[in-house]
Amino acid sequence: MDKMKLSQEQLKELRYFIYKRGFREPEVMMEILDHFACKVEDKLSAKPGMSLEEAMKEAHNEFGYNGFYSIKASLDVFTRKRYKNVYWAQVKAVLKNIPVMLLLAALGYGIYTASVWAFVNKKTDWMFDENVVGISFWLIMLIAELYKLQRINKNLKKSYHIHIAKMAVVFAPYALWLFLPTRMTDSPKRILFSSLVIALIAVWYIIHYIASWKLLKTAQKDYEEFKSFHPNENPLA
Template identity: 30%
Template structure:
Protein backbone atom coordinates (compact mmCIF):
# COMPACT_ATOMS: atom_id res chain seq x y z
CA UNK A 1 0.00 0.00 0.00
CA UNK A 2 1.06 3.59 -0.59
CA UNK A 3 1.27 5.85 2.44
CA UNK A 4 -0.83 9.02 2.32
CA UNK A 5 0.31 12.51 3.26
CA UNK A 6 -0.97 12.31 6.84
CA UNK A 7 0.79 8.99 7.43
CA UNK A 8 4.05 10.33 6.03
CA UNK A 9 3.78 13.42 8.23
CA UNK A 10 3.24 11.17 11.26
CA UNK A 11 6.40 9.19 10.45
CA UNK A 12 8.25 12.46 9.96
CA UNK A 13 7.03 13.74 13.34
CA UNK A 14 8.18 10.51 15.00
CA UNK A 15 11.67 10.93 13.51
CA UNK A 16 11.83 14.62 14.45
CA UNK A 17 11.30 13.74 18.11
CA UNK A 18 14.51 11.71 18.04
CA UNK A 19 16.48 14.70 16.78
CA UNK A 20 19.08 14.66 14.04
CA UNK A 21 22.02 17.02 13.56
CA UNK A 22 22.08 16.89 9.75
CA UNK A 23 19.07 17.51 7.56
CA UNK A 24 20.23 15.38 4.63
CA UNK A 25 20.88 12.52 7.05
CA UNK A 26 17.38 12.88 8.50
CA UNK A 27 15.86 12.63 5.02
CA UNK A 28 17.77 9.41 4.35
CA UNK A 29 16.46 7.90 7.59
CA UNK A 30 12.94 9.09 6.78
CA UNK A 31 13.19 7.37 3.41
CA UNK A 32 14.32 4.14 5.09
CA UNK A 33 11.58 4.30 7.74
CA UNK A 34 8.80 5.12 5.28
CA UNK A 35 9.78 2.23 3.02
CA UNK A 36 9.85 -0.18 5.97
CA UNK A 37 6.49 1.01 7.35
CA UNK A 38 4.95 0.72 3.91
CA UNK A 39 6.34 -2.81 3.60
CA UNK A 40 4.90 -3.84 6.99
CA UNK A 41 1.46 -2.36 6.29
CA UNK A 42 1.37 -3.99 2.86
CA UNK A 43 2.17 -7.39 4.36
CA UNK A 44 -0.54 -6.99 7.04
CA UNK A 45 -3.36 -4.59 6.17
CA UNK A 46 -4.76 -4.86 9.72
CA UNK A 47 -1.70 -3.39 11.39
CA UNK A 48 -2.03 0.20 12.63
CA UNK A 49 0.34 2.94 11.54
CA UNK A 50 1.59 3.46 15.11
CA UNK A 51 2.35 -0.24 15.46
CA UNK A 52 4.10 -0.34 12.09
CA UNK A 53 6.24 2.67 13.06
CA UNK A 54 7.09 1.03 16.39
CA UNK A 55 8.03 -2.23 14.65
CA UNK A 56 10.14 -0.44 12.05
CA UNK A 57 11.91 1.50 14.78
CA UNK A 58 12.40 -1.68 16.80
CA UNK A 59 14.36 -3.22 13.94
CA UNK A 60 17.09 -0.67 14.63
CA UNK A 61 17.84 -2.49 17.91
CA UNK A 62 18.02 -1.39 21.53
CA UNK A 63 19.95 1.75 20.60
CA UNK A 64 17.22 2.90 18.24
CA UNK A 65 18.37 5.22 15.46
CA UNK A 66 21.78 5.97 16.99
CA UNK A 67 23.69 3.02 15.50
CA UNK A 68 21.92 3.36 12.14
CA UNK A 69 22.51 7.11 12.21
CA UNK A 70 26.26 6.60 12.66
CA UNK A 71 26.34 4.03 9.86
CA UNK A 72 24.27 6.24 7.56
CA UNK A 73 26.42 9.27 8.37
CA UNK A 74 29.54 7.30 7.46
CA UNK A 75 27.86 6.08 4.27
CA UNK A 76 26.84 9.60 3.25
CA UNK A 77 30.31 10.97 3.96
CA UNK A 78 31.86 8.29 1.76
CA UNK A 79 29.32 9.07 -0.95
CA UNK A 80 30.12 12.79 -0.77
CA UNK A 81 33.88 12.24 -0.82
CA UNK A 82 33.54 9.91 -3.80
CA UNK A 83 31.41 12.48 -5.62
CA UNK A 84 33.97 15.18 -4.83
CA UNK A 85 36.96 13.21 -6.10
CA UNK A 86 35.09 11.92 -9.16
CA UNK A 87 34.19 15.50 -10.06
CA UNK A 88 37.77 16.63 -9.35
CA UNK A 89 39.14 14.03 -11.78
CA UNK A 90 36.61 15.12 -14.41
CA UNK A 91 38.20 18.60 -14.37
CA UNK A 92 41.57 17.09 -15.24
CA UNK A 93 40.48 16.17 -18.76
CA UNK A 94 42.73 17.40 -21.61
CA UNK A 95 40.11 19.92 -22.74
CA UNK A 96 40.74 22.01 -19.62
CA UNK A 97 44.54 21.78 -19.69
CA UNK A 98 45.11 24.88 -21.89
CA UNK A 99 43.20 27.01 -19.36
CA UNK A 100 45.24 25.63 -16.48
CA UNK A 101 48.50 26.03 -18.37
CA UNK A 102 47.60 29.63 -19.25
CA UNK A 103 46.82 30.43 -15.60
CA UNK A 104 50.10 28.91 -14.39
CA UNK A 105 52.08 30.71 -17.11
CA UNK A 106 50.44 34.04 -16.21
CA UNK A 107 51.42 33.66 -12.55
CA UNK A 108 54.93 32.64 -13.58
CA UNK A 109 55.22 35.68 -15.88
CA UNK A 110 54.00 38.08 -13.16
CA UNK A 111 56.48 36.69 -10.62
CA UNK A 112 59.42 37.03 -13.01
CA UNK A 113 58.28 40.35 -14.53
CA UNK A 114 57.93 42.06 -11.16
CA UNK A 115 60.56 39.93 -9.42
CA UNK A 116 58.15 39.29 -6.58
CA UNK A 117 57.03 35.96 -5.20
CA UNK A 118 54.91 37.89 -2.70
CA UNK A 119 52.91 39.45 -5.55
CA UNK A 120 51.74 36.13 -6.93
CA UNK A 121 51.05 34.92 -3.40
CA UNK A 122 48.80 37.94 -2.80
CA UNK A 123 47.03 37.44 -6.14
CA UNK A 124 46.47 33.74 -5.47
CA UNK A 125 45.15 34.31 -1.96
CA UNK A 126 42.99 37.18 -3.18
CA UNK A 127 41.37 34.89 -5.73
CA UNK A 128 40.90 32.14 -3.13
CA UNK A 129 39.25 34.66 -0.81
CA UNK A 130 36.86 35.68 -3.61
CA UNK A 131 36.03 32.01 -4.24
CA UNK A 132 35.43 31.50 -0.52
CA UNK A 133 33.01 34.44 -0.41
CA UNK A 134 31.24 33.16 -3.53
CA UNK A 135 30.83 29.75 -1.90
CA UNK A 136 29.37 31.33 1.24
CA UNK A 137 26.98 33.57 -0.67
CA UNK A 138 25.68 30.89 -3.01
CA UNK A 139 25.30 28.19 -0.37
CA UNK A 140 24.58 29.93 2.92
CA UNK A 141 22.40 32.76 1.65
CA UNK A 142 20.70 31.41 -1.47
CA UNK A 143 20.26 27.98 0.16
CA UNK A 144 19.92 29.14 3.77
CA UNK A 145 16.69 27.17 4.10
CA UNK A 146 18.83 24.01 3.87
CA UNK A 147 20.77 24.55 7.09
CA UNK A 148 22.39 21.71 8.96
CA UNK A 149 23.66 19.74 5.98
CA UNK A 150 26.34 17.10 6.32
CA UNK A 151 27.88 18.45 3.11
CA UNK A 152 28.75 21.69 4.93
CA UNK A 153 31.59 19.78 6.61
CA UNK A 154 33.25 19.50 3.21
CA UNK A 155 34.21 23.18 3.50
CA UNK A 156 36.69 22.28 6.23
CA UNK A 157 37.96 19.40 4.15
CA UNK A 158 38.56 21.76 1.23
CA UNK A 159 40.42 24.21 3.50
CA UNK A 160 42.83 21.42 4.46
CA UNK A 161 43.36 20.51 0.80
CA UNK A 162 44.02 24.12 -0.19
CA UNK A 163 46.50 24.50 2.67
CA UNK A 164 48.78 21.78 1.26
CA UNK A 165 50.16 23.73 -1.73
CA UNK A 166 50.40 26.84 0.47
CA UNK A 167 52.75 25.00 2.81
CA UNK A 168 54.89 24.02 -0.18
CA UNK A 169 55.29 27.69 -1.06
CA UNK A 170 56.16 28.73 2.49
CA UNK A 171 59.09 26.31 2.55
CA UNK A 172 60.26 27.12 -0.97
CA UNK A 173 64.03 27.73 -0.71
CA UNK A 174 66.04 30.56 -2.22
CA UNK A 175 63.31 33.15 -2.70
CA UNK A 176 65.81 35.86 -3.68
CA UNK A 177 66.99 34.20 -6.91
CA UNK A 178 65.39 34.78 -10.32
CA UNK A 179 64.82 31.05 -10.66
CA UNK A 180 62.93 30.88 -7.38
CA UNK A 181 60.64 33.76 -8.44
CA UNK A 182 59.63 31.79 -11.50
CA UNK A 183 59.26 28.65 -9.43
CA UNK A 184 57.09 30.54 -6.96
CA UNK A 185 54.93 31.77 -9.84
CA UNK A 186 54.47 28.25 -11.15
CA UNK A 187 53.65 26.97 -7.68
CA UNK A 188 51.13 29.74 -7.02
CA UNK A 189 49.62 29.22 -10.47
CA UNK A 190 49.14 25.54 -9.67
CA UNK A 191 47.74 26.53 -6.26
CA UNK A 192 45.23 28.86 -7.91
CA UNK A 193 44.15 26.21 -10.42
CA UNK A 194 43.84 23.68 -7.61
CA UNK A 195 41.69 26.11 -5.60
CA UNK A 196 39.39 26.87 -8.53
CA UNK A 197 38.84 23.17 -9.25
CA UNK A 198 38.18 22.54 -5.56
CA UNK A 199 35.59 25.33 -5.52
CA UNK A 200 33.84 23.97 -8.62
CA UNK A 201 33.81 20.45 -7.13
CA UNK A 202 32.29 21.69 -3.86
CA UNK A 203 29.59 23.57 -5.75
CA UNK A 204 28.77 20.56 -7.92
CA UNK A 205 28.65 18.26 -4.90
CA UNK A 206 26.45 20.64 -2.90
CA UNK A 207 24.03 21.12 -5.81
CA UNK A 208 23.80 17.36 -6.34
CA UNK A 209 23.00 16.79 -2.66
CA UNK A 210 20.43 19.60 -2.60
CA UNK A 211 18.71 18.15 -5.67
CA UNK A 212 18.52 14.77 -3.91
CA UNK A 213 17.05 16.42 -0.80
CA UNK A 214 14.44 18.26 -2.87
CA UNK A 215 13.40 15.00 -4.55
CA UNK A 216 12.96 13.29 -1.17
CA UNK A 217 10.96 16.25 0.11
CA UNK A 218 8.72 16.11 -2.93
CA UNK A 219 8.38 12.36 -2.61
CA UNK A 220 7.36 12.59 1.05
CA UNK A 221 5.47 15.86 0.65
CA UNK A 222 7.52 17.64 3.28
CA UNK A 223 8.02 21.27 4.08
CA UNK A 224 11.73 22.04 4.42
CA UNK A 225 12.87 21.68 8.00
CA UNK A 226 9.54 20.20 9.16
Protein backbone atom coordinates (compact mmCIF):
# COMPACT_ATOMS: atom_id res chain seq x y z
CA MET A 1 0.00 0.00 0.00
CA ASP A 2 1.46 3.35 -1.07
CA LYS A 3 1.46 5.89 1.71
CA MET A 4 -0.52 8.98 0.90
CA LYS A 5 1.27 12.35 1.31
CA LEU A 6 -0.58 15.49 2.28
CA SER A 7 -0.46 18.42 -0.14
CA GLN A 8 0.47 21.95 0.96
CA GLU A 9 -3.23 22.90 0.85
CA GLN A 10 -4.10 19.97 3.12
CA LEU A 11 -1.26 20.86 5.50
CA LYS A 12 -2.75 24.36 5.66
CA GLU A 13 -6.05 22.77 6.77
CA LEU A 14 -4.19 20.88 9.48
CA ARG A 15 -2.46 24.05 10.67
CA TYR A 16 -5.83 25.78 10.88
CA PHE A 17 -7.26 22.81 12.81
CA ILE A 18 -4.44 23.10 15.37
CA TYR A 19 -4.67 26.91 15.45
CA LYS A 20 -8.42 26.80 16.14
CA ARG A 21 -7.70 24.79 19.27
CA GLY A 22 -5.58 27.59 20.72
CA PHE A 23 -2.06 26.46 19.76
CA ARG A 24 -0.86 29.61 18.07
CA GLU A 25 2.88 29.92 18.66
CA PRO A 26 4.60 28.75 15.44
CA GLU A 27 7.10 26.70 17.50
CA VAL A 28 4.33 24.81 19.30
CA MET A 29 2.38 24.41 16.07
CA MET A 30 5.39 22.80 14.40
CA GLU A 31 5.95 20.46 17.35
CA ILE A 32 2.41 19.14 16.91
CA LEU A 33 2.04 19.33 13.13
CA ASP A 34 4.36 16.54 11.96
CA HIS A 35 2.95 13.92 14.34
CA PHE A 36 -0.60 14.98 13.54
CA ALA A 37 0.10 14.97 9.78
CA CYS A 38 1.68 11.47 9.94
CA LYS A 39 -1.43 10.18 11.72
CA VAL A 40 -3.77 11.81 9.18
CA GLU A 41 -1.71 10.42 6.28
CA ASP A 42 -1.93 6.91 7.74
CA LYS A 43 -5.71 7.23 8.12
CA LEU A 44 -6.17 8.46 4.56
CA SER A 45 -3.89 5.69 3.26
CA ALA A 46 -5.83 3.03 5.16
CA LYS A 47 -9.22 4.38 4.04
CA PRO A 48 -8.80 6.20 0.70
CA GLY A 49 -12.47 7.29 0.67
CA MET A 50 -12.17 9.12 3.98
CA SER A 51 -12.45 12.92 3.95
CA LEU A 52 -9.64 15.06 5.33
CA GLU A 53 -12.05 16.47 7.92
CA GLU A 54 -12.90 12.99 9.22
CA ALA A 55 -9.26 11.91 9.24
CA MET A 56 -8.28 15.02 11.25
CA LYS A 57 -11.07 14.41 13.79
CA GLU A 58 -10.11 10.75 14.22
CA ALA A 59 -6.42 11.55 14.49
CA HIS A 60 -7.14 14.30 17.02
CA ASN A 61 -9.26 11.95 19.15
CA GLU A 62 -6.33 9.56 19.34
CA PHE A 63 -4.30 12.26 21.09
CA GLY A 64 -6.45 11.53 24.14
CA TYR A 65 -8.58 13.59 26.51
CA ASN A 66 -6.21 16.60 26.56
CA GLY A 67 -5.72 16.58 22.81
CA PHE A 68 -2.62 18.50 21.72
CA TYR A 69 -2.30 20.15 25.12
CA SER A 70 -0.06 17.45 26.59
CA ILE A 71 2.53 18.15 23.87
CA LYS A 72 2.43 21.90 24.44
CA ALA A 73 2.54 21.55 28.23
CA SER A 74 5.53 19.24 28.19
CA LEU A 75 7.30 21.41 25.60
CA ASP A 76 6.85 24.42 27.93
CA VAL A 77 7.96 22.59 31.06
CA PHE A 78 10.99 20.88 29.62
CA THR A 79 12.17 23.80 27.45
CA ARG A 80 12.13 25.85 30.65
CA LYS A 81 14.03 23.07 32.43
CA ARG A 82 16.60 22.90 29.62
CA TYR A 83 17.10 26.66 29.78
CA LYS A 84 17.43 26.55 33.57
CA ASN A 85 20.14 23.91 33.11
CA VAL A 86 21.93 26.22 30.64
CA TYR A 87 21.69 29.09 33.13
CA TRP A 88 23.01 27.11 36.11
CA ALA A 89 25.75 25.50 34.01
CA GLN A 90 26.93 29.01 33.15
CA VAL A 91 26.74 30.10 36.81
CA LYS A 92 28.91 27.07 37.70
CA ALA A 93 31.32 27.89 34.87
CA VAL A 94 31.78 31.42 36.25
CA LEU A 95 32.23 30.12 39.81
CA LYS A 96 34.91 27.69 38.61
CA ASN A 97 36.75 30.35 36.60
CA ILE A 98 39.47 31.43 39.03
CA PRO A 99 40.60 34.65 37.22
CA VAL A 100 36.97 35.82 36.91
CA MET A 101 36.29 34.96 40.55
CA LEU A 102 39.39 36.83 41.69
CA LEU A 103 38.24 39.83 39.68
CA LEU A 104 34.74 39.57 41.19
CA ALA A 105 36.17 39.21 44.70
CA ALA A 106 38.26 42.35 44.15
CA LEU A 107 35.21 44.18 42.81
CA GLY A 108 33.10 42.97 45.73
CA TYR A 109 35.74 44.14 48.19
CA GLY A 110 35.90 47.51 46.43
CA ILE A 111 32.12 47.93 46.62
CA TYR A 112 32.16 46.88 50.29
CA THR A 113 34.88 49.40 51.16
CA ALA A 114 33.19 52.17 49.18
CA SER A 115 29.87 51.42 50.86
CA VAL A 116 31.40 51.53 54.36
CA TRP A 117 33.03 54.85 53.45
CA ALA A 118 29.69 56.23 52.16
CA PHE A 119 27.87 55.15 55.36
CA VAL A 120 30.54 56.59 57.67
CA ASN A 121 30.83 59.87 55.77
CA LYS A 122 27.07 60.18 55.23
CA LYS A 123 27.43 60.25 51.44
CA THR A 124 23.86 60.11 50.24
CA ASP A 125 22.10 60.66 46.96
CA TRP A 126 20.21 63.96 46.51
CA MET A 127 16.83 62.36 45.89
CA PHE A 128 16.25 59.48 48.34
CA ASP A 129 18.91 60.33 50.91
CA GLU A 130 20.33 56.81 50.85
CA ASN A 131 23.84 55.32 50.62
CA VAL A 132 25.22 56.65 47.35
CA VAL A 133 27.20 53.47 46.56
CA GLY A 134 24.19 51.16 47.05
CA ILE A 135 21.85 53.41 45.13
CA SER A 136 24.42 53.78 42.30
CA PHE A 137 24.65 50.02 41.98
CA TRP A 138 20.85 49.83 41.96
CA LEU A 139 20.86 52.27 39.04
CA ILE A 140 23.58 50.30 37.22
CA MET A 141 21.47 47.12 37.55
CA LEU A 142 18.44 48.95 36.20
CA ILE A 143 20.38 50.29 33.20
CA ALA A 144 21.90 46.83 32.56
CA GLU A 145 18.42 45.26 32.53
CA LEU A 146 17.05 47.96 30.23
CA TYR A 147 20.02 47.41 27.91
CA LYS A 148 19.29 43.68 27.86
CA LEU A 149 15.63 44.32 27.06
CA GLN A 150 16.58 46.72 24.30
CA ARG A 151 18.99 44.15 22.79
CA ILE A 152 16.14 41.64 22.52
CA ASN A 153 14.64 43.25 19.47
CA LYS A 154 10.97 43.43 18.66
CA ASN A 155 10.86 40.13 16.73
CA LEU A 156 12.75 38.20 19.38
CA LYS A 157 10.38 39.41 22.09
CA LYS A 158 7.57 37.53 20.35
CA SER A 159 9.66 34.38 20.14
CA TYR A 160 8.47 31.36 22.09
CA HIS A 161 12.07 30.47 22.97
CA ILE A 162 12.89 33.92 24.35
CA HIS A 163 9.64 33.97 26.31
CA ILE A 164 10.43 30.60 27.93
CA ALA A 165 14.05 31.65 28.57
CA LYS A 166 12.86 34.77 30.40
CA MET A 167 10.46 32.65 32.45
CA ALA A 168 13.31 30.28 33.34
CA VAL A 169 15.16 33.02 35.28
CA VAL A 170 12.18 34.93 36.57
CA PHE A 171 13.50 34.34 40.11
CA ALA A 172 16.51 36.51 39.25
CA PRO A 173 17.73 39.07 41.73
CA TYR A 174 14.95 41.60 41.21
CA ALA A 175 13.51 40.88 44.64
CA LEU A 176 16.92 41.54 46.18
CA TRP A 177 16.96 45.02 44.66
CA LEU A 178 14.02 46.04 46.79
CA PHE A 179 15.85 44.97 49.94
CA LEU A 180 19.19 46.53 49.07
CA PRO A 181 20.12 47.94 52.51
CA THR A 182 20.99 51.49 51.54
CA ARG A 183 19.24 53.39 54.35
CA MET A 184 21.64 55.55 56.38
CA THR A 185 22.62 54.30 59.83
CA ASP A 186 25.13 55.13 62.57
CA SER A 187 25.37 51.64 64.05
CA PRO A 188 28.81 50.18 63.16
CA LYS A 189 27.38 46.65 63.06
CA ARG A 190 24.63 47.70 60.67
CA ILE A 191 27.11 49.58 58.49
CA LEU A 192 29.30 46.49 58.11
CA PHE A 193 26.31 44.19 57.57
CA SER A 194 24.64 46.49 55.00
CA SER A 195 27.91 46.99 53.11
CA LEU A 196 28.53 43.25 53.03
CA VAL A 197 25.01 42.63 51.67
CA ILE A 198 25.43 45.35 49.00
CA ALA A 199 28.76 43.80 47.90
CA LEU A 200 27.33 40.26 47.82
CA ILE A 201 24.26 41.35 45.82
CA ALA A 202 26.51 43.22 43.39
CA VAL A 203 28.75 40.19 42.83
CA TRP A 204 25.78 37.84 42.50
CA TYR A 205 24.12 40.20 40.06
CA ILE A 206 27.20 40.22 37.80
CA ILE A 207 27.31 36.39 37.80
CA HIS A 208 23.58 36.32 37.06
CA TYR A 209 24.01 38.83 34.24
CA ILE A 210 26.73 36.76 32.55
CA ALA A 211 24.64 33.55 32.88
CA SER A 212 21.44 35.19 31.65
CA TRP A 213 23.25 36.50 28.55
CA LYS A 214 24.41 32.99 27.78
CA LEU A 215 20.84 31.76 28.27
CA LEU A 216 19.40 34.43 25.97
CA LYS A 217 22.03 33.55 23.34
CA THR A 218 20.98 29.87 23.54
CA ALA A 219 17.32 30.82 23.18
CA GLN A 220 18.17 33.14 20.31
CA LYS A 221 20.09 30.32 18.58
CA ASP A 222 17.08 28.00 19.00
CA TYR A 223 14.82 30.69 17.59
CA GLU A 224 17.12 31.34 14.62
CA GLU A 225 17.32 27.61 13.88
CA PHE A 226 13.54 27.49 13.95
CA LYS A 227 13.29 30.58 11.74
CA SER A 228 15.60 29.00 9.16
CA PHE A 229 12.87 26.40 8.61
CA HIS A 230 9.90 28.62 9.22
CA PRO A 231 10.75 32.19 8.18
CA ASN A 232 7.14 33.34 8.29
CA GLU A 233 5.87 34.61 11.66
CA ASN A 234 2.33 33.55 10.76
CA PRO A 235 1.68 30.07 12.20
CA LEU A 236 -0.88 29.41 9.47
CA ALA A 237 1.52 30.17 6.62
